[in-house]
Amino acid sequence: MPTYALTMTPVAMSLEELIPSTLGKSYAYSILVRTALVISTLVVGLSVPFFGLVMSLIGSLLTMLVTLILPPVCFLSITRWKVPPVQVALCCLTVAVGTVSSVFGSYSALSKIIESLRS
Numbered sequence: 504m505p506t507y508a509l510t511m512t513p514v515a516m517s518l519e520e521l522i523p524s525t526l527g528k529s530y531a532y533s534i535l536v537r538t539a540l541v542i543s544t545l546v547v548g549l550s551v552p553f554f555g556l557v558m559s560l561i562g563s564l565l566t567m568l569v570t571l572i573l574p575p576v577c578f579l580s581i582t583r584w585k586v587p588p589v590q591v592a593l594c595c596l597t598v599a600v601g602t603v604s605s606v607f608g609s610y611s612a613l614s615k616i617i618e619s620l621r622s
Contacts, residue, residue, distance in 0.1 A: 511540055556616045563608025571601025 518536050548554045575594035584591060
């Protein structure tokens with residue numbers, strides 16, 4: 504649940520900035536915007552078939568990419584591999600674990616989506 508709030512906060516803040524200053528910035532508009540965002544998310548979640556499975560597929564692909572694969576790759580790219588061999592090995596190990604996790608998670612999510620479509 505905390506990740507939902509963290510994800511939606513920038514969206515809500517951007518929408519709140521669109522409110523004209525003549526109406527004034529009040530908590531009522533903030534609550535209205537955030538409530539509309541939650542309700543719209545709920546409607547999308549209930550109307551899209553296999554929403555949870557699609558989200559797990561996206562999560563397994565993108566979360567592993569952002570958290571385990573890209574940071575060590577960027578670190579090695581920035582330092583131009585001028586780091587001790589132990590750090591290079593740890594970065595490569597982290598990338599390998601992230602890649603394997605992403606492949607298994609994506610396979611699991613895709614197989615569940617296909618299974619749900621067949622039944």
